[in-house]
Amino acid sequence: MNISQRQFRAKRVYEVTPRDGRRELRLSDRIVELGEQEFDWYQKVRSWLPSVRGLADLSHDLAMDEGKVPKFLDALENSGLLYRTDAAQQPMSGIEFHQKFSAVLGSWLSEAFEHPFWERMMSGKGSARLFTGWLIELYHYTKNANRHMPLSCAHSHEKPIKQLRAKHYAEEWNHYHYFMKSLKALGFTEPQIADSVPLPMTLALSNFMRQAARQDILAYSICSAVLEGTTTDRGTYSPYYQRSADLYGVPQEAVTPIFAHLDLDVKYQHSDLFKDILETVPVMSPERASLVLDYGHQLVEHIWLWTDNIEKYYQVESNMVPRRPFDVVLD
Amino acid sequence: MSAQPSHVASSAPSSGGERPFLKRTVIVSHQPGRVVLQRFSEEIELEGAAAQLFSKMEGQLDGKSSIEDIGARLQEKPARLRALLGQLAKAGVVSLLSPADDSTLTTGMEFYAIHKERCLYWLEEVYRHPLWQKMVSGTASRAQVLGFAFEKYHYIEAAFEHMGIAAANASPEMMPHLARHFIEEYTHGDIYRRGLRSLFPDDVILHSQPLPSTRALVNYLNESAQRGSFAYYAGNELLQMTENTGDADAGKSVDDFYAAMRKHYPYTDKLIDSFIAHTKADQALGHADAFLLMCQSVPPLTRREVNDALNVAKNMAEHLLLFMDGIDTFYGRFGTVPRLPCDLKSE
Numbered sequence: 001m002n003i004s005q006r007q008f009r010a011k012r013v014y015e016v017t018p019r020d021g022r023r024e025l026r027l028s029d030r031i032v033e034l035g036e037q038e039f040d041w042y043q044k045v046r047s048w049l050p051s052v053r054g055l056a057d058l059s060h061d062l063a064m065d066e067g068k069v070p071k072f073l074d075a076l077e078n079s080g081l082l083y084r085t086d087a088a089q090q091p092m093s094g095i096e097f098h099q100k101f102s103a104v105l106g107s108w109l110s111e112a113f114e115h116p117f118w119e120r121m122m123s124g125k126g127s128a129r130l131f132t133g134w135l136i137e138l139y140h141y142t143k144n145a146n147r148h149m150p151l152s153c154a155h156s157h158e159k160p161i162k163q164l165r166a167k168h169y170a171e172e173w174n175h176y177h178y179f180m181k182s183l184k185a186l187g188f189t190e191p192q193i194a195d196s197v198p199l200p201m202t203l204a205l206s207n208f209m210r211q212a213a214r215q216d217i218l219a220y221s222i223c224s225a226v227l228e229g230t231t232t233d234r235g236t237y238s239p240y241y242q243r244s245a246d247l248y249g250v251p252q253e254a255v256t257p258i259f260a261h262l263d264l265d266v267k268y269q270h271s272d273l274f275k276d277i278l279e280t281v282p283v284m285s286p287e288r289a290s291l292v293l294d295y296g297h298q299l300v301e302h303i304w305l306w307t308d309n310i311e312k313y314y315q316v317e318s319n320m321v322p323r324r325p326f327d328v329v330l331d
Numbered sequence: 332m333s334a335q336p337s338h339v340a341s342s343a344p345s346s347g348g349e350r351p352f353l354k355r356t357v358i359v360s361h362q363p364g365r366v367v368l369q370r371f372s373e374e375i376e377l378e379g380a381a382a383q384l385f386s387k388m389e390g391q392l393d394g395k396s397s398i399e400d401i402g403a404r405l406q407e408k409p410a411r412l413r414a415l416l417g418q419l420a421k422a423g424v425v426s427l428l429s430p431a432d433d434s435t436l437t438t439g440m441e442f443y444a445i446h447k448e449r450c451l452y453w454l455e456e457v458y459r460h461p462l463w464q465k466m467v468s469g470t471a472s473r474a475q476v477l478g479f480a481f482e483k484y485h486y487i488e489a490a491f492e493h494m495g496i497a498a499a500n501a502s503p504e505m506m507p508h509l510a511r512h513f514i515e516e517y518t519h520g521d522i523y524r525r526g527l528r529s530l531f532p533d534d535v536i537l538h539s540q541p542l543p544s545t546r547a548l549v550n551y552l553n554e555s556a557q558r559g560s561f562a563y564y565a566g567n568e569l570l571q572m573t574e575n576t577g578d579a580d581a582g583k584s585v586d587d588f589y590a591a592m593r594k595h596y597p598y599t600d601k602l603i604d605s606f607i608a609h610t611k612a613d614q615a616l617g618h619a620d621a622f623l624l625m626c627q628s629v630p631p632l633t634r635r636e637v638n639d640a641l642n643v644a645k646n647m648a649e650h651l652l653l654f655m656d657g658i659d660t661f662y663g664r665f666g667t668v669p670r671l672p673c674d675l676k677s678e
Contacts, residue, residue, distance in 0.1 A: 210554070290672070294673040
């Protein structure tokens with residue numbers, strides 16, 4: 001059988017858990033169990049797939065007869081770990097795309113929030129300083145909505161989508177006041193916060209949203225939907241804020257505005273916005289659907305690195321809080 | 332010591348109500364009989380009477396009171412205070428604030444000197460990033476090493492984006508410089524791609540996806556390029572300062588780095604060839620002088636313009652650090668390289 005690595009790609013594995021001498025690989029729709037040797041082979045296949053190495057090289061790496069390798073690849077495909085890239089893909093409606101998105105959103109969010117920062121904060125190994133840093137960056141991120149939401153309206157071409165995006169902007173544009181209120185309760189003055197400089201990854205989030213807005217309104221909208229997905233479930237985030245308040249002596253007045261903001265997002269039903277937008281899209285080519293999906297996942301990775309950037313900066317006691325801009329006369 | 336805009340560098344402050352301000356970047360340490368003032372990479376030591384007088388007035392150097400008022404408060408002769416403050420201002424650790432600050436203009440060449448000094452300091456943290464040591468000592472993983480090559484490729488390839496945007500939005504005096512830079516640089520991504528092709532098929536390289544941290548650096552360049560030509564290039568120059576290894580010492584460290592890479596990671600041989608080819612291409616173009624030429628031709632800058640350009644440069648250093656950190660952290664944790672974009676079946 002004539003086989004080449006270009007026929008296959010690996011599906012995304014969200015988590016690998018060792019269990020009783022085996023490995024559990026979590027995909028978005030199933031868990032695949034592999035023995036240690038099969039797992040080792042699978043990893044070798046994964047690095048071989050995007051390489052310039054031939055089938056003979058893979059056969060050597062696997063210590064497997066070359067004739068048996070295609071069968072092994074088929075087995076990996078049947079298990080769901082690989083998929084064929086040569087099968088034709090069909091166009092889909094906006095609603096069908098939304099179903100696809102909804103099916104992976106849970107896995108994406110677990111990926112975005114699997115950063116050790118969260119466990120650290122919830123287990124009491126964090127600090128009030130880290131909580132404050134997170135809040136300052138949330139302030140900037142929310143204020144920076146004014147850098148990307150109106151841009152998305154400007155780059156929308158269909159009237160119904162323009163309308164929906166504009167309404168979202170009108171409802172969201174001044175939500176940074178909630179975080180300002182929280183930060184004032186922590187003892188900061190308004191100018192200290194308003195004039196401060198966000199971390200590079202905080203700025204990167206809004207710059208990435210601007211990139212998406214310029215490229216494709218659906219690419220922008222999926223990013224927005226991922227972000228809304230992080231706040232719509234009050235049950236997910238309330239414990240973080242409340243527990244941090246309890247553990248690190250954060251005054252209740254600093255937490256109340258955050259809950260008010262979360263409740264407002266739920267009230268506006270922003271989590272339904274992406275579906276409302278997609279209902280107006282009769283057809284998406286496979287290429288466009290892939291691009292849009294990819295933007296959504298890139299946003300997930302942005303959230304992970306954003307969290308990392310916040311933890312690394314604010315855990316250093318000597319780093320300035322809040323971060324002020326450089327001034328040639330004063331600095 | 333540091334170049335300062337003309338009004339700050341003045342060594343003989345007038346008595347026109349100047350308000351002394353201890354710069355926020357100064358770290359003061361008090362030791363018996365002496366005071367050390369550290370700012371960026373410089374240290375100034377005061378001893379004896381000067382140390383005593385500084386300690387006495389330190390709490391007053393908040394830019395709110397004139398020298399005369401401070402003198403009256405501390406029961407010191409203003410002339411004595413002024414003499415010491417003049418020296419400290421000359422050394423760059425104190426500013427003598429005046430209402431004229433906002434209207435003072437800085438020439439392009441004054442800016443060039445300030446920019447160079449600050450950027451060298453801001454880059455120190457980038458050079459100290461642990462990823463360099465990991466790669467030199469052979470403890471970096473295969474994913475981190477290949478990830479480094481891919482992310483460098485993405486960053487260099489992004490010249491199409493930010494240099495294109497910069498040239499398209501250039502101010503009249505900056506246009507020739509930005510046009511020239513784009514035309515000289517847009518092929519450089521291909522130099523890195525040639526190296527990567529020793530390990531990966533061309534279409535995989537072309538479709539591979541940068542890390543969010545690399546995207547952050549590129550997008551910051553794009554946004555700066557759209558907003559203002561001079562500030563953009565002040566930021567870009569900081570990045571260029573890490574590439575142009577014209578001097579012998581820097582050149583030797585780069586050579587040592589590549590030699591260590593070849594030794595520990597023999598599969599990177601062709602990649603290292605491409606890194607070196609790119610450095611040589613940059614050196615041959617004389618990019619080291621490009622910013623100097625721009626500064627010579629730019630009209631005098633207001634304090635706001637100076638701050639804008641320096642803040643872009645400082646943010647660029649932070650984005651560069653993030654670029655390094657993203658490679659170290661992300662590829663250290665998620666070992667998939669190259670990173671391919673999602674499609675309808677991959678999820």
